Amino acid sequence: MRAFLADLRRTVLAPASIATLLLTVGLVALLTAPTGPAGGPFGGSQFALSYEYDHGFVFHFYVFNATGQPVPGANAQVELSSGNQSTTPAVGGSATAGPDGVATVTVPVNDSNWSATVVLMSEYATSTFQGLSVSMVPPGTVVHGPGTFSPIFGGRYGLTPEILLYDPGPGGSAPTGSTVVVRANFTGPPARDSVLSSTPVSSPVSHYSLSGSALPLTASEIEFDLIGPDGSTISTWVAPPSDLAVLPYTAASWGQALSERVTFWGFLAPLLAVGFGYAAYARPRGVRALEPILALPTTRLAVLGRRYLSALLPLTAATGLATVIEFQVDGPDPNGLGAVLVAAIWGSLALEGAAFLGIVFLLAHVIRSAAAVAALTIALDAFLAYFVTAGIWLVASLSGHYPSAAAINAAVLDNPTQLTAATVAAYFAGLGSPGIPARPIYVVGAAPPSLPSPGATFEIVVAMVGILAIGTMLLAAGLARYRD
Amino acid sequence: MGVEFESVSKRFWPNRTRALRDLSFSLEPGEVLGLVGRNGAGKTTAIRIGVGVALPDSGVVRVDGHPLDREKVAASRLLGWVPEESVHDPSARVEPLLRYYAKLAGGVLPARLDELLAVWGLAKYRRRRVRSLSLGMRRRLSIITSELTNPRYLLLDEVFNGLDPEAVVAVRDWVRARRGAGCGLLLSSHNLRELATFADRVAVVHEGRLLRILDRADLLERPCRVVRVRIPNLDAGGAELLARFGAVELVPGGAVVRGESIDVPSIAVAIVQAGIPLHGLTREDDGLEQLFLELVRGAS
Numbered sequence A: 001m002r003a004f005l006a007d008l009r010r011t012v013l014a015p016a017s018i019a020t021l022l023l024t025v026g027l028v029a030l031l032t033a034p035t036g037p038a039g040g041p042f043g044g045s046q047f048a049l050s051y052e053y054d055h056g057f058v059f060h061f062y063v064f065n066a067t068g069q070p071v072p073g074a075n076a077q078v079e080l081s082s083g084n085q086s087t088t089p090a091v092g093g094s095a096t097a098g099p100d101g102v103a104t105v106t107v108p109v110n111d112s113n114w115s116a117t118v119v120l121m122s123e124y125a126t127s128t129f130q131g132l133s134v135s136m137v138p139p140g141t142v143v144h145g146p147g148t149f150s151p152i153f154g155g156r157y158g159l160t161p162e163i164l165l166y167d168p169g170p171g172g173s174a175p176t177g178s179t180v181v182v183r184a185n186f187t188g189p190p191a192r193d194s195v196l197s198s199t200p201v202s203s204p205v206s207h208y209s210l211s212g213s214a215l216p217l218t219a220s221e222i223e224f225d226l227i228g229p230d231g232s233t234i235s236t237w238v239a240p241p242s243d244l245a246v247l248p249y250t251a252a253s254w255g256q257a258l259s260e261r262v263t264f265w266g267f268l269a270p271l272l273a274v275g276f277g278y279a280a281y282a283r284p285r286g287v288r289a290l291e292p293i294l295a296l297p298t299t300r301l302a303v304l305g306r307r308y309l310s311a312l313l314p315l316t317a318a319t320g321l322a323t324v325i326e327f328q329v330d331g332p333d334p335n336g337l338g339a340v341l342v343a344a345i346w347g348s349l350a351l352e353g354a355a356f357l358g359i360v361f362l363l364a365h366v367i368r369s370a371a372a373v374a375a376l377t378i379a380l381d382a383f384l385a386y387f388v389t390a391g392i393w394l395v396a397s398l399s400g401h402y403p404s405a406a407a408i409n410a411a412v413l414d415n416p417t418q419l420t421a422a423t424v425a426a427y428f429a430g431l432g433s434p435g436i437p438a439r440p441i442y443v444v445g446a447a448p449p450s451l452p453s454p455g456a457t458f459e460i461v462v463a464m465v466g467i468l469a470i471g472t473m474l475l476a477a478g479l480a481r482y483r484d
Numbered sequence B: 001m002g003v004e005f006e007s008v009s010k011r012f013w014p015n016r017t018r019a020l021r022d023l024s025f026s027l028e029p030g031e032v033l034g035l036v037g038r039n040g041a042g043k044t045t046a047i048r049i050g051v052g053v054a055l056p057d058s059g060v061v062r063v064d065g066h067p068l069d070r071e072k073v074a075a076s077r078l079l080g081w082v083p084e085e086s087v088h089d090p091s092a093r094v095e096p097l098l099r100y101y102a103k104l105a106g107g108v109l110p111a112r113l114d115e116l117l118a119v120w121g122l123a124k125y126r127r128r129r130v131r132s133l134s135l136g137m138r139r140r141l142s143i144i145t146s147e148l149t150n151p152r153y154l155l156l157d158e159v160f161n162g163l164d165p166e167a168v169v170a171v172r173d174w175v176r177a178r179r180g181a182g183c184g185l186l187l188s189s190h191n192l193r194e195l196a197t198f199a200d201r202v203a204v205v206h207e208g209r210l211l212r213i214l215d216r217a218d219l220l221e222r223p224c225r226v227v228r229v230r231i232p233n234l235d236a237g238g239a240e241l242l243a244r245f246g247a248v249e250l251v252p253g254g255a256v257v258r259g260e261s262i263d264v265p266s267i268a269v270a271i272v273q274a275g276i277p278l279h280g281l282t283r284e285d286d287g288l289e290q291l292f293l294e295l296v297r298g299a300s
Helices: A002-013 A015-032 A256-286 A300-327 A338-366 A370-398 A405-411 A416-429 A454-482 B043-051 B072-076 B094-104 B110-119 B135-147 B165-180 B192-198 B216-220 B236-243 B264-273 B287-299
Strands: A045-053 A057-065 A075-081 A091-096 A102-107 A114-121 A126-134 A153-156 A162-166 A179-186 A192-200 A205-209 A221-227 A233-239 B003-012 B017-027 B032-036 B058-063 B079-082 B153-157 B184-188 B201-206 B209-215 B226-230 B247-251 B254-258 B280-283
Touching: A002 A015, A002 A256, A002 A300, A002 B094, A015 A256, A015 A300, A057 A075, A057 A114, A075 A102, A256 A300, A256 A338, A256 A370, A300 A338, A300 A454, A338 A370, A338 A454, B003 B043, B017 B043, B017 B058, B017 B184, B017 B209, B032 B043, B032 B192, B043 B079, B043 B153, B043 B184, B058 B072, B079 B135, B094 B110, B094 B135, B110 B135, B135 B165, B165 B184, B165 B192, B192 B287, B201 B287, B209 B216, B209 B287, B226 B264, B236 B247, B236 B254, B236 B264, B264 B280
Parallel strands: B032 B184, B032 B201, B079 B153, B153 B184
Antiparallel strands: A045 A057, A057 A102, A075 A091, A075 A114, A091 A102, A114 A126, A153 A162, A162 A205, A179 A192, A179 A221, A221 A233, B003 B017, B003 B058, B201 B209, B226 B254, B226 B280, B247 B254
């Protein structure tokens, strides 16, 4: 124990570790600081778009940031160009989003077919759609433009279950007097359902809280019904249950904010592993500083194990701290699953960090230069972060499971954590083609339906951490025989 | 008892260079065993394997019966290592680094550490970073590290290299003191004359193989082949006298006599009896060097 504490102290106080910790603190501060309407440099802004024709084209932008908050002050621009630009000059207009995040741009034209370029500029991000074909439609008709969000339901989950409605009315597409009914269906046992709210829609952007139900919301199916004034159902959207409350990316963006941040941390966790692994092992090995230690009364495996753990511990602490700050910043989840969700995210990041730490250790055995080890590991992280979508299918198919293209696309698998999660999920689900259903795998805990509870998912995460850690250590110990 | 190398072989990955081939010898308690060989002969590899820093592909090293591969902790408690190059973290400070080593070594009393720092002249450098130390100071740091466990055997790799005269004397005294205390020392060196003054036996390695182990008798019984005679104003008569013992080459201040087996005492007696003022008589060839060259050239 004394030896481990000595190793831990040396690792944590190494310049590379301190720089890594400062990097983490800085990024968490940047992510969580309320530095602007978009919620910080990483917030970005997105928008849903619809237009109608009423003596001119009227474009409605619904602007919100990555956490689903409206972005007042964002500037929306529209430029219309006709097919014959030599005879018909381009026309356009702009508007600024109000407190509710809605910007309405009116471009008065009297003839029909145009190609529109719409540009949204918020403080930190610019989004552009070019070549959007627009045409005159009967007054009152709403046409929904391109975007990643449902024409009716947009939303966010975060840790405060809440739905944002974009474009109901008045002023939106639903007639005055429409009502939104939110219902939770819990398949049990025992099966129960409850109506969470029934609220008249009164503006283009409305918030509805999902809290107040005694049912476990994140294990329940959430149904949203837009009911017209005559009692008919205008639109229905059902969010399937997820034991970790991660809901589909398609249609409304429940869980998207969560996904974006997990993706970011999924990329960052390996960088932390590089920093701590460099301090604990790659650099000492590069300068041969481990040799006098190996000559002392200790074993090679003990040295390796202590160094690995002395890097894993601060890495786990740093990702844990970051996760808590990042995902609890909006307050705890009212139905009590917030802690499980945060723990699962933390576990997945620790798992990914442990794996990358193993990679750093393994590379350090083959390559003497610690800088080269760090560079290669960072390159691998970037590669996995951006090119892994094809890899997921390959990995899953090698184990006899064939996730559908829709599943892959919907899941937006783009970091190693999610790759691991999907593989584990496919394995435990035992699903053949079409494989993983088109449901999200934003977080490692997006377990298949056959897994009964969040607890099981969490146990899998913990088990995977252990298995990977032990595996990488044994591999590293084996490779050590090939050097020196 | 002792440090026993049993058929130790080692190849280096990835080009599979054979560093050691079935190397077997033993170091006894209380003896100084020299380890000589050309560059790349495998001396450093043998020592690194002997202290557990490197792993053999086959064979085993036993320390007082403890196999190093299976009973590393028990074996390493009996071993100390002074590497040829500094292998300490260059950014670490001297005293914290030694305290860290001491913790890993199972605990060393602070008073012992202070004593070692004082004895080896590092007390005033205890807050200095390793990279700022001179080569000699870093070697002293390695010696202190090797002494942390108060080992029964010391494996020293080119321990005299790059040291100033004062440090050479200090290390020489240390080696003698440790041998006097019953410690066995394996001492690799290119300085065969220095080694010849210490070693009880000398192991000659060549291309990873043990060629021969020489004992004191081998070293002392070598015939003398070169003698330098210091006689100011050596005249023709003197040169003729010396020619009876071998080929004479006149040099400033005297002559050099070369032969297959020169009887050095007889030269001295003859010069004195002839009334020639003799200022010095030095055996110039080195028995160990000669023997080493013969062995290595023969093996090549």
